[in-house]
Amino acid sequence: MRTTHLLSQLEVLEAESIQIIREIVAEFERPVLLFSGGKDSVVLLRLVEKAFRPAPIPCPIMHVDTGHNFPEVLAFRDRRVAELGVRLVVASVQESIDQGRVAEETGRRASRNRLQTTTLLDAIESHRFDAAFGGARRDEEKARAKERVVSFRDEFGQWDPKNQRPELWNLFNTRIHPAEHVRVFPLSNWTELDVWEYIRRDGLEIPSIYFAHPRTVFERDGMLLDDNPYAHRDDDEPAFEATVRYRTVGDASCTGAVMSSAATLAEVIEEIQLTRVSERGQTRADDRGEAAMEDRKKEGYF
Amino acid sequence: MNTPENISKSVPRSAGILRLATAGSVDDGKSTLIGRLLYDSKSIFEDQLAAVERTSAERGEEYADLALLTDGLRAEREQGITIDVAYRYFATPRRSFVIADTPGHIQYTRNMVTGASSADLAIILVDARKGVLEQSRRHAFLATLLRVPHLVVAVNKMDLVDYDEAVYERIRDEFTAFATRLDIGDLTFVPISALHGDNVVERSVNMPWYDGPSLLHHLEHVHIVSDRNLIDVRFPVQYVIRPHKSDDPGLHDYRGYAGQVAGGVLRPGDEVVHLGSGLTTTVTHIDGPDGPVPEAFPPMSVTLRLADDIDISRGDMIARPNNRPDTAQDLEAMVCWLTADRPLSPRMKLVVKHTTNTAKAVVGELRYRLDVNTLHRDEQADVLDLNEVGRISLRVTRPLFVDDYGRNRLTGAFILIDEATNGTVGAGMIIGPRSGPRSGR
Numbered sequence: 001m002r003t004t005h006l007l008s009q010l011e012v013l014e015a016e017s018i019q020i021i022r023e024i025v026a027e028f029e030r031p032v033l034l035f036s037g038g039k040d041s042v043v044l045l046r047l048v049e050k051a052f053r054p055a056p057i058p059c060p061i062m063h064v065d066t067g068h069n070f071p072e073v074l075a076f077r078d079r080r081v082a083e084l085g086v087r088l089v090v091a092s093v094q095e096s097i098d099q100g101r102v103a104e105e106t107g108r109r110a111s112r113n114r115l116q117t118t119t120l121l122d123a124i125e126s127h128r129f130d131a132a133f134g135g136a137r138r139d140e141e142k143a144r145a146k147e148r149v150v151s152f153r154d155e156f157g158q159w160d161p162k163n164q165r166p167e168l169w170n171l172f173n174t175r176i177h178p179a180e181h182v183r184v185f186p187l188s189n190w191t192e193l194d195v196w197e198y199i200r201r202d203g204l205e206i207p208s209i210y211f212a213h214p215r216t217v218f219e220r221d222g223m224l225l226d227d228n229p230y231a232h233r234d235d236d237e238p239a240f241e242a243t244v245r246y247r248t249v250g251d252a253s254c255t256g257a258v259m260s261s262a263a264t265l266a267e268v269i270e271e272i273q274l275t276r277v278s279e280r281g282q283t284r285a286d287d288r289g290e291a292a293m294e295d296r297k298k299e300g301y302f
Numbered sequence: 303m304n305t306p307e308n309i310s311k312s313v314p315r316s317a318g319i320l321r322l323a324t325a326g327s328v329d330d331g332k333s334t335l336i337g338r339l340l341y342d343s344k345s346i347f348e349d350q351l352a353a354v355e356r357t358s359a360e361r362g363e364e365y366a367d368l369a370l371l372t373d374g375l376r377a378e379r380e381q382g383i384t385i386d387v388a389y390r391y392f393a394t395p396r397r398s399f400v401i402a403d404t405p406g407h408i409q410y411t412r413n414m415v416t417g418a419s420s421a422d423l424a425i426i427l428v429d430a431r432k433g434v435l436e437q438s439r440r441h442a443f444l445a446t447l448l449r450v451p452h453l454v455v456a457v458n459k460m461d462l463v464d465y466d467e468a469v470y471e472r473i474r475d476e477f478t479a480f481a482t483r484l485d486i487g488d489l490t491f492v493p494i495s496a497l498h499g500d501n502v503v504e505r506s507v508n509m510p511w512y513d514g515p516s517l518l519h520h521l522e523h524v525h526i527v528s529d530r531n532l533i534d535v536r537f538p539v540q541y542v543i544r545p546h547k548s549d550d551p552g553l554h555d556y557r558g559y560a561g562q563v564a565g566g567v568l569r570p571g572d573e574v575v576h577l578g579s580g581l582t583t584t585v586t587h588i589d590g591p592d593g594p595v596p597e598a599f600p601p602m603s604v605t606l607r608l609a610d611d612i613d614i615s616r617g618d619m620i621a622r623p624n625n626r627p628d629t630a631q632d633l634e635a636m637v638c639w640l641t642a643d644r645p646l647s648p649r650m651k652l653v654v655k656h657t658t659n660t661a662k663a664v665v666g667e668l669r670y671r672l673d674v675n676t677l678h679r680d681e682q683a684d685v686l687d688l689n690e691v692g693r694i695s696l697r698v699t700r701p702l703f704v705d706d707y708g709r710n711r712l713t714g715a716f717i718l719i720d721e722a723t724n725g726t727v728g729a730g731m732i733i734g735p736r737s738g739p740r741s742g743r
Contacts, residue, residue: 051591138391145389
């Protein structure tokens with residue numbers, strides 16, 4: 001019996017996230033949960049599950065599929081969807097390209113990362129989603145540090161960092177006009193370490209690429225990229241075998257692996273505690289440059 | 303720069319999360335202080351620090367300017383503006399911290415009110431060379447208005463006054479004299495140099511006359527668990543869970559009322575009252591995120607199951623029969639106006655969001671506008687402009703279940719929304735008929 005009425009840090013974060021999730025589902029007509037298969041969206045999916053049980057998850061989940069996936073992540077996604085009996089919407093970047101909505105980038109650093117924004121916004125519009133849950137955290141990046149929990153997007157899906165609604169107490173302004181929507185970030189106040197500790201506490205399954213495994217990689221811009229056809233390895237970028245793991249899960253063309261022997265959850269957490277390089281700085285080619293995330297977010301990126 | 307071994311990003315952080323609001327202008331060294339806390343707690347990664355060192359070197363500075371760690375977006379640098387509030391995270395082995403970092407100049411009141419609304423503690427920075435300024439008083443007043451339970455006055459730039467005890471004592475005495483006019487629960491003073499790290503993480507060797515803890519030590523140990531109201535049971539119903547379509551026939555009759563406990567302690571077997579019907583019933587089960595729990599208290603998100611089938615929906619309140627919130631359609635409140643689009647004025651129609659309730663409302667009277675610098679009440683004022691604070695009466699289209707803000711920061715607070723723009727235009731703190739500090743403290 002807890003006579004002092006104390007909650008652990010994870011219990012406080014969990015309670016706060018569930019309050020946000022219930023508030024959005026109560027106040028919006030057509031919410032959707034964005035799911036990448038990455039660790040943050042795994043935690044988010046778990047929180048949405050907990051917020052409504054024993055009822056089923058009350059909204060569909062959407063995966064924006066660049067076509068450049070890690071096969072382990074797709075397999076994981078499909079298994080979770082089947083377990084939960086939830087509706088999966090796949091928004092395909094390949095289809096956006098085929099329909100001429102976006103043009104494929106070319107060259108060595110070509111990536112479909114930026115193209116995802118158009119695919120995402122088109123899917124939100126065609127499904128008439130009015131609220132999209134995402135797993136972004138404020139500790140990830142400085143543009144995200146200024147993000148609201150319930151973040152307004154205009155009819156073009158754009159984020160205006162200078163004109164955000166003040167958020168006070170636990171009261172969220174959920175009013176929008178037709179064709180506008182909100183992005184909702186229930187994990188805003190979680191840190192990378194909180195996410196890992198929650199995965200350990202709840203025994204959550206995450207894609208196998210988060211743990212050390214042998215992989216053929218090559219080095220580019222100080223990052224280790226998987227030697228797959230999407231990464232366009234050049235002759236001056238020799239491939240080699242290494243034992244690596246992924247710290248984030250994104251598009252396979254631009255998500256870097258890290259040298260690691262951390263094969264268990266405990267070892268991964270220990271590694272995160274000791275690391276001296278930020279999550280996105282270490283693993284995301286798309287975040288290179290002072291204002292890369294800021295620019296993509298304004299256009300309507302996740 | 304020192305990086306003490308006892309500080310790291312590691313677990314277990316037994317003392318929970320402390321939410322901080324920082325108040326002060328750029329010149330007070332607020333960014334440097336936050337940068338120092340982040341740096342000395344090893345919450346800064348090498349790639350982030352390298353970026354700061356690069357920029358510092360480009361500007362010809364000898365040391366890495368830690369203030370750059372909180373540097374903003376390109377949109378801000380380009381336009382010379384600062385976006386209202388950024389959130390920073392750091393942790394020590396004892397506790398995790400969330401800093402609501404609000405810029406000091408334009409729209410200060412709006413930003414500080416936002417940051418303070420959910421803060422456990424506010425740090426007010428005072429420049430030792432300048433002493434207690436008008437803005438120091440304003441920051442203290444706003445922290446008090448928002449009922450931030452703990453206030454720390456950090457007297458900064460002690461290095462620039464030769465670490466002189468007399469300077470510190472003069473500022474402390476002056477601030478204390480002013481503070482008697484405010485209802486401050488817990489007031490602490492720390493002399494620091496954010497630039498050099500004196501009394502920030504480690505006790506300073508330059509100020510042997512100071513026998514208190516370092517700022518971080520105070521932040522790690524300040525007692526916040528009794529800041530919550532554990533006496534008055536308040537459970538705003540957020541969502542009704544009815545899995546009647548489930549394949550499991552055992553769930554066909556399940557009906558649960560989901561919400562976050564806003565006050566008091568609930569246990570199965572407790573008699574409760576439903577508002578607005580006034581019907582009483584008994585709590586049979588409390589379902590937490592991982593299954594049944596023996597009790598629920600703030601800030602837990604739970605689902606209540608009740609003995610009787612009462613028509614309960616979102617926006618209703620569950621309380622104890624002998625301890626109910628006020629059921630009110632006419633509210634008295636302190637309001638901070640958050641928009642420059644149009645001022646608040648009598649007869650203005652707005653939408654009020656209070657707990658899980660949303661209703662239309664019309665402003666009655668503006669009783670007075672409060673000068674946040676002098677605390678002078680201007681009863682002749684007829685509007686509240688952006689960043690202004692005043693007392694209003696508000697008529698709501700249907701009853702809300704409210705408490706005095708001083709008794710409960712969740713059931714005593716509301717936001718005002720402009721129906722035309724959908725903007726959040728006001729922050730309100732209810733002045734209840736039973737005002738004053740809650741019992742038990």
